[in-house]
Amino acid sequence: MSGRNTVQREIIEGELRRLANHPTADEVYEAVRAGHPSIGKATVYRTLGRLSEEGEIGRVRINNGADRFDHRAFSHYHVRCTCCGRVDDVMIPLLGDDVNEAAARASGYVISGHTLQFDGVCPACQMAEKNEEALTA
Amino acid sequence: MSGRNTVQREIIEGELRRLANHPTADEVYEAVRAGHPSIGKATVYRTLGRLSEEGEIGRVRINNGADRFDHRAFSHYHVRCTCCGRVDDVMIPLLGDDVNEAAARASGYVISGHTLQFDGVCPACQMAEKNEEALTA
């Protein structure tokens, strides 16, 4: 742990670990504020950023949406519902190093990693769609 | 082509095709404005959005950065330089349907597609790093 051990940091990290599903920084902020109204939004953003840089937590950068934070630090893939914006884990085997190597060869870059994001419709929205069809028919 | 064929649309699409490397909407706007100062920023954003919805051009959603537009519409992967922000194509074979299917099985989502983005350091920044090291040593 490279930073200082402040009260706010404890609270923010605790709240993140308590929240279930990939909260955004703003969602963490709301949860934190519920119990500790004096903690500022900037502190939450800064602290989450620091924690993820230190490797304590994961940061999931979402195409076209707010970043999500993940209490688990190990890398895995995610899927985003194109309908409601929900984000879930996709626990499939990680792509092998050969993919990064192929990308390096194809691009001339030194590859440090990759992000694989799926897009789709979550179970809840699938249900909602079915119900709408039933009503329309 | 579903929309109307306006002068602005011609100019914007032409400018995008002329620009080399995955410009952002704002970069297209600047290029357009150089020759046609009366064209507004909102028009550029709206037109690029429409063109990509119609499949005329590609839209590359970048983690943590402005969207890029691509004069080629077919899908391929990209790499982003963590140093200078540059985006390049990564012409490797697309992941097979089996990956989407595995993601569907693992998540319960109906998967419509995926985005694979590599992170790395581009050749120019690699050079710059080497030069800095040489100076420091």
Added chain:
DNA sequence: CTTTTTGCAAACCCTTTGCAAGACA
């Protein structure tokens, strides 16, 4: 006592939107 962190507000970037005027078909 020095350095980091906080809280606040303002600034920032990227993008979308409301609306009246204008251009297309």
Added chain:
DNA sequence: TGTCTTGCAAAGGGTTTGCAAAAAG
């Protein structure tokens, strides 16, 4: 004509930053 598109400016979402006060080590 009826409808889509434009241009402008303003608003919007998400995030970062400057600064003085407070807290950590």
